[in-house]
Amino acid sequence: MQRFIWTILASFVIAMVIGPFIITWLKKLKFGQTIYELGPQSHQKKQGTATMGGVIFAIAAPVAALVFSYKDSRFDFLLIALVCALGFGAVGFVDDFIKVKLKRSLGLTPMQKIIPQIVLSVIVAFWAYFHPEIGPNLTVPFVNVEWNLGWFYIPVMVFVLVGTVNSANLLDGMDGLLGGCSLFDFATMALICLALAAGAEDPSNLLNVAIFAGAMVGALMGFLRFNANPARVFMGDVGSFFIGGALVGICVVTRLSLLLPLIALAMMMSSISDIIQISYFKYTRIKTGTGKRVFRMAPMHYHFELGGMPETQVVAMYYIVTVVMCLVALLGFVA
Amino acid sequence: MQRFIWTILASFVIAMVIGPFIITWLKKLKFGQTIYELGPQSHQKKQGTATMGGVIFAIAAPVAALVFSYKDSRFDFLLIALVCALGFGAVGFVDDFIKVKLKRSLGLTPMQKIIPQIVLSVIVAFWAYFHPEIGPNLTVPFVNVEWNLGWFYIPVMVFVLVGTVNSANLLDGMDGLLGGCSLFDFATMALICLALAAGAEDPSNLLNVAIFAGAMVGALMGFLRFNANPARVFMGDVGSFFIGGALVGICVVTRLSLLLPLIALAMMMSSISDIIQISYFKYTRIKTGTGKRVFRMAPMHYHFELGGMPETQVVAMYYIVTVVMCLVALLGFVA
Numbered sequence: 001m002q003r004f005i006w007t008i009l010a011s012f013v014i015a016m017v018i019g020p021f022i023i024t025w026l027k028k029l030k031f032g033q034t035i036y037e038l039g040p041q042s043h044q045k046k047q048g049t050a051t052m053g054g055v056i057f058a059i060a061a062p063v064a065a066l067v068f069s070y071k072d073s074r075f076d077f078l079l080i081a082l083v084c085a086l087g088f089g090a091v092g093f094v095d096d097f098i099k100v101k102l103k104r105s106l107g108l109t110p111m112q113k114i115i116p117q118i119v120l121s122v123i124v125a126f127w128a129y130f131h132p133e134i135g136p137n138l139t140v141p142f143v144n145v146e147w148n149l150g151w152f153y154i155p156v157m158v159f160v161l162v163g164t165v166n167s168a169n170l171l172d173g174m175d176g177l178l179g180g181c182s183l184f185d186f187a188t189m190a191l192i193c194l195a196l197a198a199g200a201e202d203p204s205n206l207l208n209v210a211i212f213a214g215a216m217v218g219a220l221m222g223f224l225r226f227n228a229n230p231a232r233v234f235m236g237d238v239g240s241f242f243i244g245g246a247l248v249g250i251c252v253v254t255r256l257s258l259l260l261p262l263i264a265l266a267m268m269m270s271s272i273s274d275i276i277q278i279s280y281f282k283y284t285r286i287k288t289g290t291g292k293r294v295f296r297m298a299p300m301h302y303h304f305e306l307g308g309m310p311e312t313q314v315v316a317m318y319y320i321v322t323v324v325m326c327l328v329a330l331l332g333f334v335a
Numbered sequence: 336m337q338r339f340i341w342t343i344l345a346s347f348v349i350a351m352v353i354g355p356f357i358i359t360w361l362k363k364l365k366f367g368q369t370i371y372e373l374g375p376q377s378h379q380k381k382q383g384t385a386t387m388g389g390v391i392f393a394i395a396a397p398v399a400a401l402v403f404s405y406k407d408s409r410f411d412f413l414l415i416a417l418v419c420a421l422g423f424g425a426v427g428f429v430d431d432f433i434k435v436k437l438k439r440s441l442g443l444t445p446m447q448k449i450i451p452q453i454v455l456s457v458i459v460a461f462w463a464y465f466h467p468e469i470g471p472n473l474t475v476p477f478v479n480v481e482w483n484l485g486w487f488y489i490p491v492m493v494f495v496l497v498g499t500v501n502s503a504n505l506l507d508g509m510d511g512l513l514g515g516c517s518l519f520d521f522a523t524m525a526l527i528c529l530a531l532a533a534g535a536e537d538p539s540n541l542l543n544v545a546i547f548a549g550a551m552v553g554a555l556m557g558f559l560r561f562n563a564n565p566a567r568v569f570m571g572d573v574g575s576f577f578i579g580g581a582l583v584g585i586c587v588v589t590r591l592s593l594l595l596p597l598i599a600l601a602m603m604m605s606s607i608s609d610i611i612q613i614s615y616f617k618y619t620r621i622k623t624g625t626g627k628r629v630f631r632m633a634p635m636h637y638h639f640e641l642g643g644m645p646e647t648q649v650v651a652m653y654y655i656v657t658v659v660m661c662l663v664a665l666l667g668f669v670a
Contacts, residue, residue: 001669001670002666002669002670005662005665005666005669006666008662009659009662009663012659176651221655221658221659222655224651224655225651225652225655228647228648228650228651228652229564229645229647229648229651230645230647230648310564310565312563312564312565312647313563313564313565315563316511316559316560316563316564317560317563320556320557320559320560323556324344324347324556327340327343327344328344330340331337331340331341334336334337334340335336335337
């Protein structure tokens with residue numbers, strides 16, 4: 001446990017130390033965010049804020065995790081989680097880079113984004129499938145049943161991986177929103193891993209995952225120092241994909257993907273509201289000639305903002321709901 | 336542990352349910368805050384925001400703690416902590432009430448505030464002194480030495496009690512600042528109590544304190560939903576004194592008052608910066624004829640704001656520093 005706390009602190013310190021250098025460098029390279037023209041009007045003032053700040057925690061967390069992991073013991077869970085985080089983060093990095101260089105708000109085309117994501121997801125799904133301690137099983141929380149999906153595990157996991165990463169990306173639309181919500185998710189997954197490790201025959205794999213989750217907590221604390229409203233830097237796609245990848249990677253190796261609708265409710269709702277909005281708009285346009293909207297704007301956090309709730313209040317509300325959901329999730333893992 | 340999590344959730348739900356009713360009632364009674372004229376200019380826009388919102392958690396937390404406490408076992412630690420919270424909270428309530436009724440920004444005179452605080456502190460200090468499990472000892476963290484203060488315990492504890500409560504009061508000057516920082520403190524004290532209880536012969540007293548600390552976490556989460564920037568309600572002196580009383584009460588019964596400079600660093604710095612500012616001003620006025628200031632404004636959080644850091648960023652910085660200090664404190668209590 002001491003080692004776990006030291007990991008959080010070290011990761012935080014790394015993020016705080018490299019943060020100012022990275023931000024200065026991003027600004028010099030003119031990596032200012034080109035604000036998505038379809039977002040709320042009030043967000044246009046954010047034009048020019050440095051983006052790709054996710055590089056800060058995408059460096060700090062893996063470094064801290066690798067320094068503090070138990071290297072003399074089993075290491076493969078951590079490796080899979082790191083591959084998810086860094087792999088998806090790399091896709092985001094390319095996307096950001098193109099956005100900035102071509103001064104386009106949308107970066108890679110949807111196809112160019114989704115294909116490497118699917119390829120990576122298929123690799124991770126097979127890797128997990130053939131791993132003797134992960135296999136084709138998912139734990140059903142609260143009832144503690146192992147659910148064997150057989151070969152169906154592969155497409156389900158590809159869906160979970162791609163879905164989570166892109167949901168994280170959609171949630172990243174307000175200062176501190178994704179960083180803070182996911183911080184609570186990582187803290188929760190760390191506590192769950194520590195609780196599971198306490199009862200495991202060979203806890204080393206789970207402890208290393210807890211170390212990584214702790215490293216994410218520390219790195220995000222450091223990042224939020226720069227990302228808190230009004231943000232001095234945005235995380236960019238490199239950040240949101242890295243966070244999504246790290247979170248889903250941790251869930252895959254612990255077989256706890258079914259926890260995601262609970263702890264990552266904010267991310268899920270971003271995707272679902274987006275899908276509802278687009279589907280309903282297309283449906284009503286075909287039916288009545290004019291498209292109608294369910295939300296004032298999707299993803300859902302903009303719906304609240306356009307309803308008159310200030311950005312900082314929306315973010316606070318999302319934090320509080322996330323913590324409540326995380327506490328509910330923890331109920332399934334403590335005596 | 337499940338009971339502990341249920342307490343947090345229940346306390347949160349109570350705060351969320353009673354919150355809107357209490358805020359409506361406060362507004363009807365015209366309990367709008369009269370903003371301290373000496374605060375930053377930017378805070379004048381907060382004039383008229385309802386105050387005394389601390390009533391929300393001052394009701395929710397004790398109710399949840401009493402419902403979920405282990406009543407068939409030892410109960411006295413919880414009782415002392417509750418007396419501190421409710422006693423100091425009552426002083427704050429009277430202060431707020433006078434402020435609003437007389438439309439004065441300063442409420443009770445300093446003497447009228449400090450005398451009941453000292454009386455209550457003396458009672459609590461004697462109560463703790465004669466309690467066989469608290470006695471005149473303080474635990475020195477990290478080295479795990481019990482330090483016997485003898486009769487000196489009484490004045491030291493009176494100083495700690497009065498100091499902490501008034502420091503909490505000074506920290507309450509920005510939306511979400513004291514509520515959020517103290518939330519992390521209560522979460523930390525809850526975890527420490529749970530850790531200590533795991534190794535105790537009779538853990539029931541410590542478990543009940545953990546339950547109360549958890550109830551504070553939940554109640555503050557609910558309160559922050561209304562207090563997050565831009566605040567719809569302020570906690571008022573009833574809130575800040577209640578928080579200070581609850582925190583120091585928990586530290587007194589666990590003999591962990593020496594942790595306060597660490598976990599409650601933000602509160603301490605508020606007091607210390609105030610004392611430095613006033614002393615230096617008086618000193619330079621006597622020496623040179625004109626008073627000089629060390630900080631742009633005291634307490635210190637205003638110093639940062641007047642230096643150009645937006646309020647929300649100052650609050651985020653205080654949160655992050657508090658979490659780091661809490662993690663350092665936890666290092667002393669885990670294997």
